[in-house]
Amino acid sequence: MITIEPYLIAALKFIQSYPLLSTALPVWLIFAFLFFLRPIFSSLYGPLVRTYNYNTTQQQGFREITKGVFRLFTTFFLTSFMFAFTGSLGLLLSNLQHHNISISDVKEVIVSTGHLLLSDGRQLDINQYIVKPIQNYFTLFGMAGIISVAAARILAVMYNTYSIANILNIAVTTSACLSVVAVFQVHLLTILTDTVKLAFYDGPFTLFKLSLYGFLACESILHIMPRKFRKARLTPFFLQRQRHEIFELQEQFFSRPFLLEKWVETARSEISKHGLEEINWISFSFTREQVECIIEATKAYELKKNGTDTNTSRIMKRAVRLITSEDYYNSYMQTNGDRDPNKLFTTLFSKHIDQSTFTTINGRFVFVTLPCPHERIRYLNQLEFIHQSSNVAFLSLEPERVYYYSNRFSYQWNNETRFHCCENFNGLFDKYITDKSQARLLISLLGILASIRVPFDRNTIVSTLASIDGNKGQAQGTAQSILEELIDTLAQNGICWFTSDNRDQIMGTHLIGPVTDLCLQKMLLNGSDSCMITTQ
Amino acid sequence: MKSARKEAPSTFIEQRRFIRVGDGLFYISILASLTLMITLTRPALQNYRCPHFYLLDTLTYLIDPLLLNAISLLLLAYSVYMCFAHKKDLKQFQRYIWSIAIPGIVVLLAYFLGDELLKHVFVHERPPVEHQLGEPWLTRLVVPHERVGLTSCPSGFVFRQLFILLTCLLLCNQNPSTLVRSRRMDSFITILNQSYARIKSRLQGKEPTHIRPHQRFDTICTTLKLDYEHTAKIAFVNWCIILSQIFIFLFILFSRFYRGAHSLSDIGISLGSATYLFWIFVSILLWKKQVDRRFVPDMEYVSLVYLPLFYFYSMSAVVWICTAFVIISGLSLMYIYPSQFEDAK
Numbered sequence A: 001m002i003t004i005e006p007y008l009i010a011a012l013k014f015i016q017s018y019p020l021l022s023t024a025l026p027v028w029l030i031f032a033f034l035f036f037l038r039p040i041f042s043s044l045y046g047p048l049v050r051t052y053n054y055n056t057t058q059q060q061g062f063r064e065i066t067k068g069v070f071r072l073f074t075t076f077f078l079t080s081f082m083f084a085f086t087g088s089l090g091l092l093l094s095n096l097q098h099h100n101i102s103i104s105d106v107k108e109v110i111v112s113t114g115h116l117l118l119s120d121g122r123q124l125d126i127n128q129y130i131v132k133p134i135q136n137y138f139t140l141f142g143m144a145g146i147i148s149v150a151a152a153r154i155l156a157v158m159y160n161t162y163s164i165a166n167i168l169n170i171a172v173t174t175s176a177c178l179s180v181v182a183v184f185q186v187h188l189l190t191i192l193t194d195t196v197k198l199a200f201y202d203g204p205f206t207l208f209k210l211s212l213y214g215f216l217a218c219e220s221i222l223h224i225m226p227r228k229f230r231k232a233r234l235t236p237f238f239l240q241r242q243r244h245e246i247f248e249l250q251e252q253f254f255s256r257p258f259l260l261e262k263w264v265e266t267a268r269s270e271i272s273k274h275g276l277e278e279i280n281w282i283s284f285s286f287t288r289e290q291v292e293c294i295i296e297a298t299k300a301y302e303l304k305k306n307g308t309d310t311n312t313s314r315i316m317k318r319a320v321r322l323i324t325s326e327d328y329y330n331s332y333m334q335t336n337g338d339r340d341p342n343k344l345f346t347t348l349f350s351k352h353i354d355q356s357t358f359t360t361i362n363g364r365f366v367f368v369t370l371p372c373p374h375e376r377i378r379y380l381n382q383l384e385f386i387h388q389s390s391n392v393a394f395l396s397l398e399p400e401r402v403y404y405y406s407n408r409f410s411y412q413w414n415n416e417t418r419f420h421c422c423e424n425f426n427g428l429f430d431k432y433i434t435d436k437s438q439a440r441l442l443i444s445l446l447g448i449l450a451s452i453r454v455p456f457d458r459n460t461i462v463s464t465l466a467s468i469d470g471n472k473g474q475a476q477g478t479a480q481s482i483l484e485e486l487i488d489t490l491a492q493n494g495i496c497w498f499t500s501d502n503r504d505q506i507m508g509t510h511l512i513g514p515v516t517d518l519c520l521q522k523m524l525l526n527g528s529d530s531c532m533i534t535t536q
Numbered sequence B: 001m002k003s004a005r006k007e008a009p010s011t012f013i014e015q016r017r018f019i020r021v022g023d024g025l026f027y028i029s030i031l032a033s034l035t036l037m038i039t040l041t042r043p044a045l046q047n048y049r050c051p052h053f054y055l056l057d058t059l060t061y062l063i064d065p066l067l068l069n070a071i072s073l074l075l076l077a078y079s080v081y082m083c084f085a086h087k088k089d090l091k092q093f094q095r096y097i098w099s100i101a102i103p104g105i106v107v108l109l110a111y112f113l114g115d116e117l118l119k120h121v122f123v124h125e126r127p128p129v130e131h132q133l134g135e136p137w138l139t140r141l142v143v144p145h146e147r148v149g150l151t152s153c154p155s156g157f158v159f160r161q162l163f164i165l166l167t168c169l170l171l172c173n174q175n176p177s178t179l180v181r182s183r184r185m186d187s188f189i190t191i192l193n194q195s196y197a198r199i200k201s202r203l204q205g206k207e208p209t210h211i212r213p214h215q216r217f218d219t220i221c222t223t224l225k226l227d228y229e230h231t232a233k234i235a236f237v238n239w240c241i242i243l244s245q246i247f248i249f250l251f252i253l254f255s256r257f258y259r260g261a262h263s264l265s266d267i268g269i270s271l272g273s274a275t276y277l278f279w280i281f282v283s284i285l286l287w288k289k290q291v292d293r294r295f296v297p298d299m300e301y302v303s304l305v306y307l308p309l310f311y312f313y314s315m316s317a318v319v320w321i322c323t324a325f326v327i328i329s330g331l332s333l334m335y336i337y338p339s340q341f342e343d344a345k
Helices: A005-016 A019-048 A058-098 A126-159 A163-184 A186-199 A203-224 A243-255 A260-273 A288-306 A312-324 A326-334 A341-349 A373-382 A384-388 A399-408 A416-426 A436-451 A458-468 A472-492 A503-507 A509-526 B002-007 B023-040 B054-062 B065-085 B092-121 B137-142 B156-172 B181-203 B215-223 B228-258 B264-288 B295-313 B317-336 B338-344
Strands: A106-110 A115-118 A123-125 A280-283 A357-361 A364-368 A392-395 A531-534
Touching (some): A058 A126, A058 B023, A106 A186, A126 A203, A186 B295, A203 B023, B023 B264, B065 B092, B228 B264, B295 B317
């Protein structure tokens, strides 16, 4: 067994011999720690607002819930442990100081007799100096940590914001930094460990128990809380989507404009124009609930149209069974056999609903999506090309979604900038914008720009947004010019975007066509190796 | 594009280059091990001893953990072979080599980590001699006496067995028949149904009737172009292997505690440390292969929870500080710089 202690002590002695270095070291360590753990902490506190996946079947929901419970519970336990340990450390130091003992005077903790051996040979009763106060306060500090996480989660769900979670993030990071400083004072930490052990050997179990109670209490409060107080959506464990929501979806399917075919045509013509050889169109999947809706909707549609029920619904059921099977979907990713789900899908669905499609072109990806983000994300995670793609961007109309998705794709990019950008622009909603959907689209684009580190003049955008207020006619023109500029910038940086459903509501149909064409064209012309994903 | 297409394997199963980890296995194993570790290391449980019975004394003496380790390794080797069976680019002898190499690597790694590293870090005394029933026959013959006297935490047998069990669970998930975990139960039910129907028809002296396979399982077989009978058999064998491995693991765990070789805290720490280190290695492997990086941030959360606990349970602050520094820095670098490595590649 190699002992590293002598080397560590030698290194510490070397550092101590240079005062400047030894003073600066903790500062650098804190910076390094913050730098390393900042994205991790923000990913950890992200689930405080949304943890569970709603638009899934029970089985998929179970996976999501396992993940959600794991992350939330870990957050509770980690925070309580960190608070308790840092609190005990402070307590230990203050107690010693109170008795006029410096930490450097303490040579050793004699665990067997329960004494502190000082460097001058004196022995002090550890019970009197440290154990009793720590015994009382270790649990209290842990509880403080748990209460802070629970409060942050409840407030974050109530106000649907990440700012509260972020405040907690700062608090925990600070206490973690203190712990790091303590960690590098090996002597201090050894004393702390021994004394905490003497005082509170059952510490982890107690904190674990408290975390469990805290977690359950927090979730119970959130679920009992009347819906009007919750701004973020929260679905109880294992509950399927409510029936009335399915009917709402059904309505949506009927009322949606069918523009996909136009998109497909445009894309095909553009691709053939630029001499690309191959294009695979693959249909995307629905959630089980949506599938039920589609079947119901189609049946009703057929009945309405022909007066008789055709065998469409039977075929559709078969198609749906195939398409919803993720194995089939994945296998189709690599095989291009006779059983082309796209053909089947297009034949069956394209006339009735706005289907979701993506294509791969020489390693470049265009993505057009359905309004079922969770399902989509789940599939995206399974697709290897997403993992291989060096440049993936996400667009969302709702700022919190960007953060939610970027959590899921956190291994792909550092999502901090985007998140903050969206947060910063959030206030503009109420101040300047009357047409919220338009503003949201702009914000999403800005979010992307920020995420790919493209410099943009924020003042110009703010003033332009301000000018939109109250002038609808002018607003359309201005928005279009801003969008075109933004798209241009995006395309130059290898990012292209599509909008999906509700586009006519967002921008007006007259605008969407040119924008879609423009971005496709830009992307193809630039030959960018990028993937663009848009959401509702 | 065309050349890339030619190189691409013809089916989804063949093109899966490396292992995939199911969310359930990862999260549930971590949560379970964390809960068990924290619960079993309670001071209140440290003096608890099992009441002894003659039958159990004999059973735990005869069924030696070392023997069970060997059986479990054979099962693991079979799992590896089955896992590589659908990889067309591997030759037969290569499959045999992998089937021997992977269990070997796993057991050596577990031995090195558990016995050579962690036992020196967690300096916990063995339970008192009067509570010990002595080592079983094979362990007594094979393991040198001085090694028996080594510190008791973490339990080497439990540590190794958990490593093997997790590897087996991971590999069984790679099999095409169990591509989607939830479907395994379907296949199992299908097999049971078929077996029952066959036995029934034989007893009644009738021709065996065609049993309609389970709908979802059938869909998978059709869509993945797999032979139904063969796939169902593999799924069934997988189930049996998993159940056997779990049984072996539980028996070893019980045997070590029952014979007084380890206290409950030793076993708890074995469970926690083995699970944690196993996933650390898996996340490094997955990251290196650039297939699945999603476990890197999750491993960092897990580390932030596990490492302070290990530090708390062990007597060696320095070792855990350095380990924590290395692991957290390593994982953070893996998290922050994936694309750079990818580009370089």
